[in-house]
């Protein structure tokens with residue numbers, strides 16, 4: 001395992017970052033690396049160190065960095081201008097592709113980030129049912145808006161359905177607008193929904209919450225009760241859209257929500273997100289149809305940006321090629337299986353959770369079904385593991401490996417050699 005060496009050039013850039021950026025960074029990752037470039041499933045830092053990249057820009061780069069088709073599409077669009085504020089054909093084509101792919105999608109409204117997409121999906125839910133409260137699940141992550149950052153990572157989880165804010169700066173009153181339920185506990189969630197039906201506008205859920213897959217029947221139970229009460233069911237597919245299947249988690253799990261939030265993959269590495277959903281809900285974006293007093297206001301300077309739309313369209317074209325998802329699932333599965341064997345080899349308490357395009361190790365042997373189970377994961381061991389793989393030349397998120405369609409079986413085997421050494425260190429820690 002080659003250890004990362006930092007040149008004076010990279011140290012100097014990092015130092016400049018500390019002068020102008022709070023905590024010396026963009027706020028996204030815990031480590032201090034300046035990335036120079038990426039190609040396919042690999043990236044290089046300013047010191048010239050090469051990494052197997054399983055961070056993938058936190059998910060958007062599903063087809064790998066600088067894919068020639070995506071680069072060509074972007075270059076072609078950029079030469080014609082970058083943004084216009086009015087409709088452009090690339091954006092319209094991308095909306096058509098989303099409608100074709102996602103079972104729930106009849107209409108699409110573009111935004112720029114995943115946090116915006118969940119924010120507006122919740123606003124639409126409120127406009128439809130004319131109620132204020134939203135149910136979310138403990139440990140569920142829906143980005144950074146005030147309604148999303150509730151009981152995402154509570155240090156001392158309280159009683160359901162009381163929400164606690166995850167960050168400073170949110171007005172106290174917001175926590176009264178969010179009800180928290182335990183993920184994968186259909187009975188509790190459904191009974192809370194009935195109990196609060198007079199105040200609830202909708203339910204938002206990550207179909208696979210962080211690394212925890214839904215138990216059979218859980219998403220179906222949410223679908224049934226929300227349908228019965230004419231309450232929006234929102235799938236946050238910012239991560240899962242076009243990744244778990246071309247049609248997202250709603251295709252993989254066979255449950256169709258009313259609305260979904262999309263981001264990451266659909267922008268092909270550029271800032272673009274969307275709310276997509278059934279006409280009955282999406283109509284609230286159309287004041288002409290529902291009347292100004294009932295309409296959801298939404299304007300965004302870069303919404304439907306043509307460069308991002310061209311990148312997204314090129315990305316979706318690649319994903320549509322026969323065998324792409326088979327390859328992604330085969331390489332991801334090999335990685336997951338390899339990690340499971342290494343956990344056994346080094347007698348580490350742990351388990352690999354997630355699905356082949358996205359997974360991580362939880363350092364616990366409890367059967368993890370929800371946030372409280374996942375909280376049993378040994379954070380100190382994860383930290384050692386993450387530091388060791390990084391030093392060995394593997395980039396990953398704090399809690400996630402993302403696999404790209406550009407990764408080969410050889411890349412996975414190389415990654416497993418790095419993880420072998422890292423898990424040996426975890427075993428001794």
Ligand SMILES: Cc1ncc(COP(=O)(O)O)c(C=O)c1O
Nearest residue numbers: 113114115141142143238239263
């Ligand atoms: C499930 C989920 N929803 C929403 C978001 C927020 O997306 P963005 O970072 O584009 O605001 C994320 C980001 O990782 C996410 O994982």
